[in-house]
Amino acid sequence: MSINRNIRPSVNLHGPESTPAVSADSSRDAQIQGEELWTLSDLAAENLSRATRLLFEAPNNLPSNAGEHKGHCSTSASREGSNIVITLTDPGLLDCPICCEPLTVPVFQCDQNGHLACSLCCTKINNKCPFCSCPIGSNRCRAIEKIVESSTTRCKNIKYGCNIPVTYNTKNEHEKTCVCSPCSCPYLGCKFVSSAKELYQHFSNDHLDSAIGFLYDNFDLDYSFPITLTKNDSFLVVREMVSGTLFILHNRIVVLGNVVTVSCVQPSFMEDFNYDLLVSNKESSLKFQSLTKSTPSLQVNGSPSRSVLLIPCEFFDSCGQVKIDVSIRRIW
Numbered sequence: 001m002s003i004n005r006n007i008r009p010s011v012n013l014h015g016p017e018s019t020p021a022v023s024a025d026s027s028r029d030a031q032i033q034g035e036e037l038w039t040l041s042d043l044a045a046e047n048l049s050r051a052t053r054l055l056f057e058a059p060n061n062l063p064s065n066a067g068e069h070k071g072h073c074s075t076s077a078s079r080e081g082s083n084i085v086i087t088l089t090d091p092g093l094l095d096c097p098i099c100c101e102p103l104t105v106p107v108f109q110c111d112q113n114g115h116l117a118c119s120l121c122c123t124k125i126n127n128k129c130p131f132c133s134c135p136i137g138s139n140r141c142r143a144i145e146k147i148v149e150s151s152t153t154r155c156k157n158i159k160y161g162c163n164i165p166v167t168y169n170t171k172n173e174h175e176k177t178c179v180c181s182p183c184s185c186p187y188l189g190c191k192f193v194s195s196a197k198e199l200y201q202h203f204s205n206d207h208l209d210s211a212i213g214f215l216y217d218n219f220d221l222d223y224s225f226p227i228t229l230t231k232n233d234s235f236l237v238v239r240e241m242v243s244g245t246l247f248i249l250h251n252r253i254v255v256l257g258n259v260v261t262v263s264c265v266q267p268s269f270m271e272d273f274n275y276d277l278l279v280s281n282k283e284s285s286l287k288f289q290s291l292t293k294s295t296p297s298l299q300v301n302g303s304p305s306r307s308v309l310l311i312p313c314e315f316f317d318s319c320g321q322v323k324i325d326v327s328i329r330r331i332w
């Protein structure tokens, strides 16, 4: 790894009386174009100026990946109330140059040249800077720590409705469990993608007739509902009528019959549902109980499939159809 020391990002800092360099609208546009908007909540402009000088003007302090950005690194700043709004055209500047994860406190710099590393990487590299071989792991970089701790930004799912400001070092964690994580419409040919909540609304507005409606089973009352499955169906969409929550009954032909399983269209980290499937013919019946798998799209398989119900060929009638009694209930 080498560092391009010719790159000197420009920093435009504006005092309290300055005309804001970034309006609310233009900063949102900047995000859409791949830039990141940061709000520093508790750094005075003077501290910011000092900190950013340390970060951007000392060539030895440049993260190693700065060289990959072809001179486009720049920041601009403005004040909004007591906060300072900064646009980083290179969001990677606040990532550890070794593991590329967002920097979290403590941040270390090597003894002579100021190369940065997160604490995990210091251990992994045996406290020897990979860029200049100097010792690293005893000197903290307080300027970067202050910036990281006091910066807030927007979740990547802002376009799907997430407006929660997140601090830089918790952004990744938040996004892993963001309720606005995108889900795709299961209606064939429809390209709609949004948060689960907006998707359910969209489906109700545009494709209501294509889904089988049902109500959650509530243990006291049996709300099982019948589905007629044809051997060649690849999936059927079922929709809970109160919440609009969408479920998919997946169907696949195998040697001995068909295998069937149920998933819920929602971000993969969300809670599962219990479901029962009951199939019968004149002589026998099969009852299957399992947990739904959460999947944000029909195409995403995610974790290995949960157990499936094998419906033997003899359960299908002469038209290749079988009736399945389904019930789905919350487990929380």
Ligand SMILES: [Zn+2]
Pocket (backbone or CB within 6 Å): 096, 097, 098, 099, 100, 101, 117, 118, 119, 120, 121
């Ligand atoms: Zn690291």
Ligand SMILES: [Zn+2]
Pocket (backbone or CB within 6 Å): 110, 111, 113, 114, 115, 129, 130, 131, 132, 133, 134
């Ligand atoms: Zn170094």
Ligand SMILES: [Zn+2]
Pocket (backbone or CB within 6 Å): 155, 156, 157, 158, 162, 163, 164, 174, 175, 178, 179, 180
């Ligand atoms: Zn979010």
Ligand SMILES: [Zn+2]
Pocket (backbone or CB within 6 Å): 185, 186, 187, 190, 191, 192, 202, 203, 206, 207
């Ligand atoms: Zn759709």
